[in-house]
Amino acid sequence: MPHIDNDVKLDFKDVLLRPKRSTLKSRSEVDLTRSFSFRNSKQMYTGIPIIAANMDTVGTFEMAKVLCKFSLFTAVHKHYSLDQWQQFASQNPDCLEYLAASSGTGSSDFEQLEQILETIPEVKYICLDVANGYSEHFVEFVKDVRKRFPQHTIMAGNVVTGEMVEELILSGADIIKVGIGPGSVCTTRKKTGVGYPQLSAVMECADAAHGLKGHIISDGGCSCPGDVAKAFGAGADFVMLGGMLAGHSESGGELIERNGEKYKLFYGMSSEMAMKKYAGGVAEYRASEGKIVEVPFKGDVEHTIRDILGGIRSTCTYVGAAKLKELSRRTTFIRVTQQVNPIFGDAH
Numbered sequence: 001m002p003h004i005d006n007d008v009k010l011d012f013k014d015v016l017l018r019p020k021r022s023t024l025k026s027r028s029e030v031d032l033t034r035s036f037s038f039r040n041s042k043q044m045y046t047g048i049p050i051i052a053a054n055m056d057t058v059g060t061f062e063m064a065k066v067l068c069k070f071s072l073f074t075a076v077h078k079h080y081s082l083d084q085w086q087q088f089a090s091q092n093p094d095c096l097e098y099l100a101a102s103s104g105t106g107s108s109d110f111e112q113l114e115q116i117l118e119t120i121p122e123v124k125y126i127c128l129d130v131a132n133g134y135s136e137h138f139v140e141f142v143k144d145v146r147k148r149f150p151q152h153t154i155m156a157g158n159v160v161t162g163e164m165v166e167e168l169i170l171s172g173a174d175i176i177k178v179g180i181g182p183g184s185v186c187t188t189r190k191k192t193g194v195g196y197p198q199l200s201a202v203m204e205c206a207d208a209a210h211g212l213k214g215h216i217i218s219d220g221g222c223s224c225p226g227d228v229a230k231a232f233g234a235g236a237d238f239v240m241l242g243g244m245l246a247g248h249s250e251s252g253g254e255l256i257e258r259n260g261e262k263y264k265l266f267y268g269m270s271s272e273m274a275m276k277k278y279a280g281g282v283a284e285y286r287a288s289e290g291k292i293v294e295v296p297f298k299g300d301v302e303h304t305i306r307d308i309l310g311g312i313r314s315t316c317t318y319v320g321a322a323k324l325k326e327l328s329r330r331t332t333f334i335r336v337t338q339q340v341n342p343i344f345g346d347a348h
Helices: 061-069 082-089 093-099 107-119 134-147 162-170 188-192 197-213 223-231 272-280 301-319 324-330
Strands: 014-015 036-038 044-047 051-054 074-075 099-103 125-129 153-159 175-178 213-220 238-241 256-257 261-267 292-296 333-335
Touching: 014 223, 014 301, 051 061, 061 074, 061 082, 061 301, 074 093, 082 093, 082 107, 093 099, 099 107, 134 153, 134 162, 153 162, 153 213, 153 223, 153 256, 162 175, 162 197, 175 197, 197 213, 197 223, 213 292, 223 238, 223 301, 223 324, 261 272, 301 324
Parallel strands: 051 074, 051 238, 074 099, 099 125, 125 153, 153 175, 175 213, 213 238
Antiparallel strands: 014 333, 036 044, 256 261, 261 292
């Protein structure tokens, strides 16, 4: 018998943060750096916990070079060869602590991951990424990877509910990726009817993870710096960005010029385009669950990063959080029906 959960579940657009008294004089006093000790790998992390998504248009080596200057993290997509990894590692040794190597559950993926981690021991993070983190097969895979790499920090996902967060942490993952369907080029909710509003997913999954001394990544659903701040306020330890980092010089994807305007292609990794590129096409038993969009070219990603970090620092001053760590403790969300006044549309 189907069941309806009548509890209200909310997205970033459904809330705003309530301002609170603060002793901070300026945004410059806010510290966005966080330090974590991971439950299963016992490794330490220090940095600004924003991650470029492991999509081939975003999780690029070019992106990683810029992000690591800001102490931001990059989940590098799984389609670089070992040679490309070696070349990058030899030229950018200072970036390696801010990188994860990605893999799906396929045997060829895993062999490639093993080669990369054996050849470049400075890479200490693994991003195990499947569209549906609920399968028993994925849980077993996480256990196998943990056995094979006991010292590495494992990110695994994606899921949206507390019980699966707990299952993956107990199977050996350190950081759970949370989000099904919220991405800007994800069509899972349309194709399958499956999903979970991202703000509620983050709150529930953070609660489950933190109870086991695990961590989570809010993956997807951020369209502006305010959303990133809300994800942190909801309890996310890390926030992963795709669309917000697309369309830059450092993003993958073709640069297209039309009528004097420049665009870059951005697409989901379950889109027809990605599957044609890497799997020879969409298998007959599945549907594409990603779309292809043209993002207006935005220039260097550095400007976008400064904009995001400036926005979050400002959030912290509004709620009186001197450190990013304090933001979730000082967060009260208020439900709203409208985020912004749309009268003048988007100014250029």
